[in-house]
Structure formats: structure tokens, C-alpha cells
Amino acid sequence: MASTDVEKAARAEIALMAAAGEALAPLLRGWLDRLAHERRLSPKTREAYARDMAAFLHLLGRHLGGPVGLEALATLAPRDVRAVIAARRADGAEPRTLVRFLAAARSFARHLEREGIGKVGALAAVKAPKLVRSLPRPVTVEAARALADPATRAGEDRDNWVLARDAAVIALLYGSGLRISEALSLTAGEVPLPGQGDQVTVTGKGGRMRMVPVLQQVLEAVSEYRTLCPYQLDPDAPLFRGAKGGPLSPRVVQQAVERMRGALGLPDSATPHALRHSFATHLLAGGGDLRSIQELLGHASLSTTQVYTAVDAAALMASWRSAHPRARLPEKTGQ
Incomplete structure (x- = not known):
């Protein structure tokens, strides 16, 4: 906290x-x-x-x-x-x-x-004002991978450990669907080394704790950061550190993503939180069920998770309109 x-x-x-x-x-x-x-x-x-x-x-x-x-x-x-x-x-x-x-x-x-x-x-x-719920705007799989790749920022004048750190945080956001606050609150002892575990425990909104699986590729990205980090990463101390050794600020990660989305030609909606949306949307598209995705995201209500079904349906319709030969009606000709 x-x-x-x-x-x-x-x-x-x-x-x-x-x-x-x-x-x-x-x-x-x-x-x-x-x-x-x-x-x-x-x-x-x-x-x-x-x-x-x-x-x-x-x-x-x-x-x-x-x-x-x-x-x-x-x-x-x-x-x-x-x-x-x-x-x-x-x-x-x-x-x-x-x-x-x-x-x-x-x-x-x-x-x-x-x-x-x-x-x-x-x-x-008195009735509360009506809200028009906007759909989450995930990034593509390719864009998510590029954002988590240190090579995307190879031309920046920044220390290698900083590039590795940001890549590791972004990999956690996309690979495990974490909120940025959840990723940055992890201690060094809570994230296993590659081959020594495949999950982490995070504390989400309302103090709710949940177990989240972590891909070995993500753990390897974190391990690369650990190796390069110039600060002592004690088990009970924050895993991700700022330039002066203190806890990493969410704003630093947001700025890193802002720079990369400019280089990659991504829209302003490509934010760290959009990677969490991407995690859920891509899981759903791959056959994941809503209840499992709800547990992974730490949503208190299934209705919050159900918004991703609309995102998936919208993407499907967009693909259909662009590719299906019957998607466009023929223009009317004069009689």
C-alpha cells in the first residue's frame, strides 16, 4: 500500500x-x-x-x-x-x-x-446520470509484444537496466493482466525465478488477493532486469526500482509506453492499462471462458468482465466487414 x-x-x-x-x-x-x-x-x-x-x-x-x-x-x-x-x-x-x-x-x-x-x-x-460504457481498446498481439521488447527502445539514451525494467513491467501487464499498481507493488521475493515457479500473488482493488499465472517468458524478462539492476533487490523490498533506487512510479512506465507508441505508430489509447485489456481480449479470442478471465483479472463482478465479449464481437464484425464478399451491399443502380 x-x-x-x-x-x-x-x-x-x-x-x-x-x-x-x-x-x-x-x-x-x-x-x-x-x-x-x-x-x-x-x-x-x-x-x-x-x-x-x-x-x-x-x-x-x-x-x-x-x-x-x-x-x-x-x-x-x-x-x-x-x-x-x-x-x-x-x-x-x-x-x-x-x-x-x-x-x-x-x-x-x-x-x-x-x-x-x-x-x-x-x-x-433521484436517479443517477446515465453512463455510456465505452468499450476497452486493446492493442494487437504484435503491438503488445513490441511494447514488451527492449529492442523497441534500443535507440534511446537510457541505461540497459532501465530498458530491461520497463520491458519486464510491461510483460507482466500483458502476460498476466495485472493493473500497473499491482505490478509495481510486487516485492522481489514474490516473483519466482524462471523454472522455480509459475505464479504470483497480487493484492487488487478492495484488498482482494488472487493467484495469477506467469509465463516463463515473462519471468525471463524479470530475471534479465534483476541481473542488470544496480540496486540490491531484497526479498521484502519493491522489485521494480526508479532511477534513484526508490519504488518505481507508475508515471515512469506510462511515459515509456507513450514514447514507444509514437515510434510504433500506435494510437493514444495504447496505455499500460490497455495491455490489461489486451490480455483479457486475447484470452477470450483464444477460447478462454469468462469465469476464468474474471478470476485472473480480479473483477468482483462477472458483469465487469462481460464487456470483453462486446470487444471480441466488435473485432469479429470488423474483420467480417473488411474481408467477407457479402459484407458490403452493392450500390443501387437507376431503373
Whole structure:
């Protein structure tokens, strides 16, 4: 768990307490404790909930013309909630942000009801903005392999160990479908040497742990990095190191991929996270079943994984349109 995430969560909670005032502060503190210990949400997620709840209380207080207490929450009308959402939208919030914003307020309202303190019925009466789910945009197998190949960056003025490091991280993202945060949180002792194992244990969202298989080619890429790395890689210390020896920043990997996609002529959608999408899409295309892919990706819900069936179907239709002789209707001729 990155200490910066914990620090950011703490700052967001302080800001929330300041926005709440004395009446709601202890109740909000109890809500955040429930999120941490009963729902086991990560510091990053709790930070988002705290920031959204602080914004909700601020805008609601501005709308009502005074501090927000339990009585004000209990007597809210749906029009009040809509006014707050409209104010948040006017501040430039996107639909996805508005959905999260409303979800935080509803979560706090459920906490109040569970504690027997009261109900905030107006929040349930207002529909969240509709989201149009965009399909993941994976890269091709060839592009994924090129991104994980140190030779792609052979002309760059960078140390060989840095090129090997970035290639090893990218190989893990594509070869095992890891999130970048999961790959960078691995310790040197958690990733086996080639021939000495074929899986790693990662901690994903919500603190959920899962076993993930690792190809020997990926382990060989990691082993090459280990050999070249100038720093001592203790078993309990981060495996991937930055230029000065500290934990590697996700931004460094993102920048490496940005440089390579320019050289390879790939679109802006070719990001480190797109390699995770590619892992799932290519597995599905190769005959993998959704339940297995769900477990490999660490998705809590199968519905999250099912989006890849749409990606696979879209790719199939694109191939059909480009290759099948009946895909294009003949132009109409005049009678």
C-alpha cells in the first residue's frame, strides 16, 4: 500500500470534517471507519468518497443557505438533491464523476439508517446520470509484444537496466493482466525465478488477493532486469526500482509506453492499462471462458468482465466487414 495514498486519504478526511462542522463530523468519521474496516475499501477509494462527500455538503450548504445538519438531511426534497447535482455539473463534472458523487452521499445515508439515526429518502428518489460504457481498446498481439521488447527502445539514451525494467513491467501487464499498481507493488521475493515457479500473488482493488499465472517468458524478462539492476533487490523490498533506487512510479512506465507508441505508430489509447485489456481480449479470442478471465483479472463482478465479449464481437464484425464478399451491399443502380 503506497504511503502517499494513505496520506491523501487522511487529508481528504480532514477536509471533509472541516466541511461538515461539529454536528456531522463524528457521524462521518464513523462512516469512513465502516468503509475501511467492514467494506475494506482502499485508502484511494476512501479518499474519493471523502472528497465527494465534502463537495456534496459544501454545495448543499450553499443551496440551503446554511450549515448542513441531520435535520437538514432528513428534510431534503428530491429537488434539493437535483439542485446540488446541477451545481456540480456546472462546475464541470463529467457524468462518471456525478455518479460517484451521488454514490458517496447515498453511502453515508445508508450508514445513518443502519445506525438508527435517520433516513435521507430524497437521495434514493433521484436517479443517477446515465453512463455510456465505452468499450476497452486493446492493442494487437504484435503491438503488445513490441511494447514488451527492449529492442523497441534500443535507440534511446537510457541505461540497459532501465530498458530491461520497463520491458519486464510491461510483460507482466500483458502476460498476466495485472493493473500497473499491482505490478509495481510486487516485492522481489514474490516473483519466482524462471523454472522455480509459475505464479504470483497480487493484492487488487478492495484488498482482494488472487493467484495469477506467469509465463516463463515473462519471468525471463524479470530475471534479465534483476541481473542488470544496480540496486540490491531484497526479498521484502519493491522489485521494480526508479532511477534513484526508490519504488518505481507508475508515471515512469506510462511515459515509456507513450514514447514507444509514437515510434510504433500506435494510437493514444495504447496505455499500460490497455495491455490489461489486451490480455483479457486475447484470452477470450483464444477460447478462454469468462469465469476464468474474471478470476485472473480480479473483477468482483462477472458483469465487469462481460464487456470483453462486446470487444471480441466488435473485432469479429470488423474483420467480417473488411474481408467477407457479402459484407458490403452493392450500390443501387437507376431503373
